[in-house]
Amino acid sequence: MEKPVVRLKGVTVEYDGHSALKDVSLTIYERDFLGIIGPNGGGKTTLLKVILGLIPPTHGTVEVFGKKPEKTRHRIGYVPQAADFDADFPIQAGDVVKMGCLKYLKFGREHLPDCMKRSESVMQQMGIWDLRGRMMGRLSGGEKQRVLIARALVTEPEILLLDEPTASVDSRVQSTVYEVLSQLNQSLAICLVSHDIGVISAYIKTVACLNQQLFYHGEKEISEEVLMQTYRCPVDLIAHGVPHRVLKRHG
């Protein structure tokens, strides 16, 4: 039996009276590759930030490695949306990757030199070594994405959380991103969120659907038939109860 790494129980998040998440319960296990899809404003980013302890839930509990996320979140590799950053911000791609080493300022300075070396090999692995001196905001969407994934990997995470990893990336880059992720999945849990149903690639093991409430679909439904339909159907039409249904009705 695999060990659970993240456990949410009855999590509700409310902002100014309206709720971003309603009674979400979710468990992520050691070798999971979970894809959470849902419309914009469905609470996907909020869910990731709750797991990271950046947003405290209004109700419910969050545990990461059996503890409060504030205590253990440095063991999570977080890949935020590449599009969220200021394009004029004066930072070079290499310095973004090295941000992953910052945690050793608090959690063991003796690991700092190793981490700096590791950041170089990770950059080579991700094919961004030649971009290290370029300004982050001047990179293409796919390049930024790889920089942010590299930054998360430098922290040697045990879980990887990705927010819209394939937005603004062409399909060729998308498949390389997924290949990298599925390799990583051999040693860590991955959870990604997206509004794009196309992310339900062959690599993802389980799919859940989030629109304030979480509908867990489990793994069986990703049959080839579902995938075929999935790729033809734009994600907005996955809203529950409309004719373009691609996943079965929630029980």
Add this chain to the structure above:
Amino acid sequence: MELLQLEFFRNALMAGFLVSIACAIVGTYVVVNRIVFITGGIAHAAYGGIGLGVFLGINPVIGAVVFSLMAAFGMGTVSYNTKQRIDTLIGVMWATGMAIGIVFADLTQGYTAGLMSYLFGSILTISRLDLALMAGLDVLVVVITILFYVQWLSISFDPEFSEIMGLPVKRFYLLLLSLIALTVVMVMRMVGIIMVIALLTIPPAIANRFYTSLKGIMVLACLLGIVFTLVGMLISFYLNLTSGAMIILVAGVAYFLSLKIKPRGKRNQTP
């Protein structure tokens, strides 16, 4: 060159030089963190302290420091915790601070015309004590920046990731706002509360167009600040115009001119 024989002019030049250093460094953080409006709020809230200082008969600069620090902590705490509707709060503190200053000035008997100099600056009345305080602030700002350069860079770029990495993001944010508050009070002596934002933001904003590192922006912004204050002061002296306004005018013109210059593929500095 007979100008340099005059002590007040030498002091003014020195002040321009010292203020440019603090402005360049703190201003760079203001620009890249997009907190220009918060900075404006802190500056205007400081006027309440000036009014109070005059009313109580103490040095108005002390009142300004207290008020601007209070405004910095107030806005910092609220903006850090909510991120929503912060602009409304800033606007309220901005105007309330000014109102407090004006009311205290009204309540003060006797001569209050000196209050105008805090609004529009009076570079030619800068004392040796002012210069010493400015130099002290420069040392503080430079030391903090050198010690925590990587942390400042990371927190400004991506505060959430920095928090996950265990950096004390909130403490750094409040420290930055406190430095802004102190810088604002220093710069206020030169160009006045109303134009403080310009001297903090214009030099880094121009420099940001040509450099891809915080360090590069800070150094270029510092040089630009020195040039703007020097040119502005000379023009104001020969044409007998308000020096603070002239400095800002020079900076503003330079900013709009810089928009015309195409950054030739930003200068890259390999680490």
